Structures are given as C-alpha cells and as structure tokens.
Amino acid sequence: MNVERVRSAYSAIADVYIGLFGTSRQVHAADLAFIGRHLAIRPGGVLDLGCGPGHLTGYLRSLGVDASGIDLVPEFIDHARAAHPNVGYRLGSMESLDVADHSIAGILAWYSLIHVPPRNLDAVLAEFRRVMTPAGTLVVGFFDGDEAGPFDHKVVTAYRWSADELSGRLARAGFIEVEREQRPSDGTHRPHAAIAAVMGGAPVQGGGRTFRRG
Numbered sequence: 001m002n003v004e005r006v007r008s009a010y011s012a013i014a015d016v017y018i019g020l021f022g023t024s025r026q027v028h029a030a031d032l033a034f035i036g037r038h039l040a041i042r043p044g045g046v047l048d049l050g051c052g053p054g055h056l057t058g059y060l061r062s063l064g065v066d067a068s069g070i071d072l073v074p075e076f077i078d079h080a081r082a083a084h085p086n087v088g089y090r091l092g093s094m095e096s097l098d099v100a101d102h103s104i105a106g107i108l109a110w111y112s113l114i115h116v117p118p119r120n121l122d123a124v125l126a127e128f129r130r131v132m133t134p135a136g137t138l139v140v141g142f143f144d145g146d147e148a149g150p151f152d153h154k155v156v157t158a159y160r161w162s163a164d165e166l167s168g169r170l171a172r173a174g175f176i177e178v179e180r181e182q183r184p185s186d187g188t189h190r191p192h193a194a195i196a197a198v199m200g201g202a203p204v205q206g207g208g209r210t211f212r213r214g
C-alpha cells in the first residue's frame with residue numbers, strides 16, 4: 001500500500017531529513033512569506049498535513065495561528081513535539097483525518113501531496129474539503145514540471161505536477177486558486193511551485209475535465 005511505503009521510507013531517513021530540512025531557517029524566505037500570507041488565519045484551526053519535522057507548524061504558531069501537525073512517521077512526530085512543545089502534533093494520514101466536518105479554517109500540504117499518486121488525489125482533496133469550513137484556505141507546495149508524472153525522489157516515488165494541471169485538479173475538487181508561486185531550478189533544487197486556493201463552488205462529480213467554478 002502506498003501509505004505504508006511512504007511511512008517506512010521516511011522512517012528510515014528521518015534523522016537525515018530533520019538535519020537537512022527540519023527548521024524554518026532552511027525554508028526559502030519567499031515560501032515562508034507565501035505560507036504566512038495565506039494561512040495566518042485567526043481565529044480558526046490550521047492543519048499542517050504531512051508536517052514532517054513540524055517546523056512549518058511551528059512557524060504558523062509563531063504567527064499566532066492555532067496550528068497543529070499530522071504526519072505518518074513516528075520519528076517526525078516525536079521530533080516535532082520535542083522541538084515545538086507549545087504545538088500539537090499527532091500521527092495520522094491525510095487520507096482519513098480524525099477531524100470533524102467543516103471545522104478547519106486552513107490546510108497546509110507542503111510537499112506532502114507529492115507522494116499521492118494522481119489517481120488518488122481526488123479522494124484526498126475530498127477529505128480536505130470535508131474538514132474545511134466553507135471559506136477555508138488550502139496551500140500546497142510541490143515540484144513543478146511540464147506535466148504530471150512520477151520521478152525517483154530520494155526518499156520514495158514522488159509525482160511532479162504542472163501548476164496548471166494541479167490547479168485544475170484543485171478546481172475540480174472545489175478549490176479556487178487565488179495565488180501561485182513558481183521558482184525555476186537553481187541547479188541544486190528542482191523547480192518549485194505553490195498554490196493557494198480557497199473553497200468555492202461545488203466539486204465536479206465524475207468526468208476527467210477540469211474547469212473552475214465561480
């Protein structure tokens with residue numbers, strides 16, 4: 001099962017990942033600004049889904065946000081709790097959240113949807129939609145590409161998206177893009193993109209067409 005593969009792959013390299021990426025100082029300033037611009041929501045809870053070491057949850061909390069983090073990997077959750085004792089973290093999967101319907105004002109999925117196979121994305125976005133309030137905001141960070149497809153990520157298979165394609169999938173799930181950030185490769189890092197989207201309109205039932213609803 002995909003989730004089990006992802007969990008065991010990150011568990012095996014958790015210490016290395018935490019050392020390389022585990023603080024907000026290691027995050028591009030433009031990304032922190034993007035996340036803060038859209039998810040510094042007060043009042044209302046914000047979930048950092050696939051929070052990894054928990055640094056972005058901690059960053060949101062430093063902005064006064066009622067943020068909490070969820071991840072598959074026990075080593076990440078243990079680290080996050082120790083590094084950010086004032087923040088709540090718990091084990092779980094974004095595919096099935098232990099969260100009441102329409103109770104969450106914002107969701108951050110920063111490089112965590114990258115491991116969701118495209119065929120499973122609609123179901124995950126439907127789960128996001130279930131827990132979010134009607135005016136909720138979703139922020140997604142991902143590897144940018146010309147088209148959607150898998151690649152050999154260092155940890156476990158990941159999927160890149162073209163920003164237009166992912167925006168279309170978000171729209172199909174009822175999330176309307178409000179801002180996009182793109183940064184080309186600098187030779188070290190892969191091309192990056194982020195999309196902020198708000199709940200709007202009804203999800204499109206069935207079919208493969210992508211379009212936005214106002």
Ligand SMILES: C[S@@+](CC[C@H](N)C(=O)[O-])C[C@H]1O[C@@H](n2cnc3c(N)ncnc32)[C@H](O)[C@@H]1O
Pocket residue numbers: 003006007010021049050051052053056070071072073076092093094095109110111112113115
């Ligand atoms: C590339 S890391 C990103 C971690 C963190 N958001 C960051 O920016 O450093 C991907 C994370 O997503 C988590 N993840 C992947 N699939 C998940 C799922 N179905 N539910 C919860 N977490 C998941 C992994 O365990 C891992 O911590």
